[in-house]
Amino acid sequence: MADALVIVESPSKAKTIGKYLGSKFIVKASMGHVRDLPKSQIGVEVENDFNPKYITIRGKGSVLKELKDARKKVKKVYLAADPDREGEAIAWHLAHALELDDTADCRVVFNEITKQAVKDAFKTPRKINMDLVNAQQARRILDRLVGYKISPLLWKKVKKGLSAGRVQSVAVKIILDRENEIDEFEPEEYWSITAKLSADGNPFEAKFHKLNGTKTELGSEAEVQAILKQIEGADFTIKEVKEKERTRNPSAPFTTSSLQQEAARKLNFRASKTMSVAQQLYEGVDLGKEGTVGLITYMRTDSTRIAASAQEEAKEYITGKYGEAFAPESPRNYSKKASNAQDAHEAVRPTSVLRDPDSIKSFMSRDQFRLYKLIWERFVASQMSSAILDTLSVDIAAGDTIFRAAGSKVRFQGFMKVYVEGNDDGTTEEDRLLPPLKSGDVLDQQGIEPKQHFTQPPPRYTEARLVKTLEELGIGRPSTYAPTLETIQKRGYVAIEEKKFMPTELGELVIEQMEEFFPEILNVEFTANMEGDLDHVEEGSEDWVKVLAEFYESFEKRLEFAEEEMKEIEIEDEVSDEICEKCGKPLVYKLGRFGKFLACSGFPECRNTKPIIKDIGVTCPKCKEGHVVERRSKKGRIFYGCDKYPECDFVSWDKPSAKPCPSCGSLMIEKRNKKGTRLQCTSCDHQEPVEETEDESTD
Known part of the structure; x- marks a missing residue:
């Protein structure tokens, strides 16, 4: 019979930790949160000190039953969710759902998933940290109040399906403000x-x-x-x-923000992809004879601190590999970038610098290898000589x-x-x-x-620039950047063109209403101060109910005013010149997360949609009859193909040029790199530069 049950969030993490702990431990995955606020109602008793009404998340009943059954077979339960506010809250919810004593030493945390780190963590279990839990609860309830109070107003006055969020609204406003700067810019x-x-x-x-x-x-x-x-x-x-x-x-080792920025610049990763791949590296990769090992430390952090043991290992590696001149006399330590930076975890670094990327490349996917290589190189460089x-x-x-x-x-x-x-x-x-x-x-x-x-106008925001700006302004925290960027696209408030954010008409309209009736929500300083208050709750120096009460006092008055004064706005779809081939009604322009597309005006009876075709002025190099047009993949990535498809199957991820190769006459395509854009022949070695403006440069 096993001695203890260990509960983590994911099956891959459970598999890795299970190998380290052995047969005396049952390791199960909760698959994230098991309880949350209900989706059908606000779920917060405002008049009762903002008491949240948690329910079991739909679909998690079977998971909880499995955990409860396992609970009966052991004497001890350890809650080993991720070492942050979210992980602490998951542990607290599990304790309640499984009727555990949350004042007992049942919480186990580790910053890296390696055999030694995991075993050491189980030697020093602790109580659930209620300051961390309350900070997460306060954020969740705050966002619920904003979302569930303002969104119905927008549905009624503007358009069904809209939503307003505390951090997402500020992000959209930042993008919109930059667009206005560009529109108002007068070149000199x-x-x-x-x-x-x-x-x-x-x-x-x-x-x-x-x-x-x-x-x-x-x-x-x-x-x-x-x-x-x-x-x-x-x-x-x-x-x-x-x-x-x-x-x-050298630059400091990665924080969550700088990792997302650099992965966007060097790997062309979206923030959400960076965090997804980093999670895989953190939870563990099977390295053959060595077994499954967590390759990086925890990836949600705004600290640049490095453990002394990791610094010493890095120094030995650098001296052996490159020579003594490449290692500074004393280890490099980096100060916090901002006063509100938390220092609970180390920076993002490899769990062992001895696992150089090339030596374990065969065990990783392409994306895992590229991101691990980036993290490994950044860390090693951070500990090297100037x-x-x-x-x-x-x-x-x-x-x-x-x-x-x-x-x-x-x-x-x-x-x-x-x-x-x-x-x-x-x-x-x-x-x-x-x-x-x-x-x-x-x-x-x-x-x-x-x-x-x-002179050129300021550039539109890429994901890297926007994450950097949000961090500098104190908006959001490491765990919020990726989901915030995803949300504003899904809601149709912004679109991405050439990897840069552009506000949509819908986004402009929502921000206009928010600015008039809820200006504090869009106020950068107010939002940053609120993040500071949540940090104080985490530190135990601020009461979470007091923080919510102070916010809600003025927010409630704004709601009452908006209910009475906000006017209904009718959004009419722009009618195109094209006719629906299925029902004969006009097609209208609609806006999705990847920009505009055409849809039938007879919706919902007719659900026909089609992409907007953009002719780039190049004759198809394959059939010589069609024209090359710009299209989008299902994931929103731009590619180029012949407008005679499916008769002609020419396709290219790179933009074809109308200029033939001066050496052999073949098709030339545009290739971008850090030095700019160049034309490259598809048949011979000829290439030549393409002059471009500052705003066209890539990250």
Whole structure:
């Protein structure tokens, strides 16, 4: 007979932990929460200190029966849900459902699922932390009050099926505000002048910098022509050469937010995909002879703290692999990015740096390997020596003007040997070498290139940019980013075009109503302060009922006012020129989570829908008769195919170009990478750059 029952959330986690604990333990999965607020009603007794009315989640009856039966066979029950607010709440609900003593030492937590960490955790079980539970309850009830009180208003006044959420509404407003900035943006003209120079036959470029000793911006062609006239026939002579040594430090190991951002930039992962794959790595991967092992520490964290044992292991690995110069004298520790950052868990890191990605690649799926490699490299780099760069700045005189050339060279790679953090503009830091130059040298002039530019509006938000912004503003917490982004798309408040968020007409309409009647919900500072209050509840310094009462006092007044004053708005579908081939009625434009599509105006009698076809102006390279059009897959990913489908089955994930390859005449396609967009031939090695604006750059 087993000694104890251990309850975790998922079957994969149960399987891993069961192997570590052996036959004396029964390990079962609760499949997440077993109790929650009812969906059919608000489920909160506002007048009774916001008492929640929990019920067993539909479909979880059989799970609870299995757990209760197992409970009868053992003397002790351990609740081993994830080590965060949500996990603590799951443990508390299980204790109530199974009629356990929640004041007993029944709670077991571990930050990583490795044999040693799990065994150590069972040596020190603790009581359920009610501060954590109450923080989760307060968030759940707060969101329920907002959602279940405002949503019916929107159904009645605007459109059925709408919803309002505390964090999701702020996210939509941020996206909408950026769109308004873009709409209101007025581009300004500016010019640059590039001098093509060489020293002893070694070419390089220098940019116009100063006129008469003053840094000068060029705003018109007339100003450029005046400069060109001044330097006509002038010698380009080196006036000053400045050399500096610059140190570059590694980035901190991953938090939930920075992991989501970097996975979006480097792996093209959506936030939800990143968290799903990270969960798999955390819960365990079967490594053959080694068995099932959790490969990373817990992935929901805003801490950059690293355990001393992990730092020591990293130092030994780095010294052995790269040499002593690549390991700093003392371990690197990183401070919290924000004052509201929690420090309950370590940063996201590999459970053992000795499991380098390539050595265990065969045991993982492609996505698991790519994300694990990213986490492993970031952690190793975070514990390595700084990189040393030599920078060179050269001022070149031509008449009364100064042109400047800048270059850099990595003298010592340090952490850059393993990993360099991406950025939201998709650029990377590379060597920009200049030839040997010294003061007084007269340079050969190869040409002068004036160029007109226009300032660009701020870019739309990608998932990475939006997560970063939400974190910086203190909106939401590690566990909320991915579901928030999913929700605003499912509700049709935003659409994604070219991996960037755009507000929909419906989203604009909902935010307009929210701004008028519930401005505090959209107030970034108010929402951030509420997150702070929830943190205080978790710390035990704030009463959760008091937090809810203070919010509800003003919120209730807003509700009463909105009930009386909010006007009904009728949303009419835009009618297209196309006719439904099934019933003959006009097709209308509808909005889904991946943008607009066409649907029959005879809905619900006729449910015909079709995508909006966008001709990209390229003749089909396969049948030579059809046109290549932009389509969307079922998951919303854009691809390109022939409009003669199914007669012609040409398809491409990459956008075809109307320009044939100058070398062989074959089809060229657009390929994007961190350096920009290039045209690449599908038959030969020819490729060429495509000039693009700043807003078209990828993350």
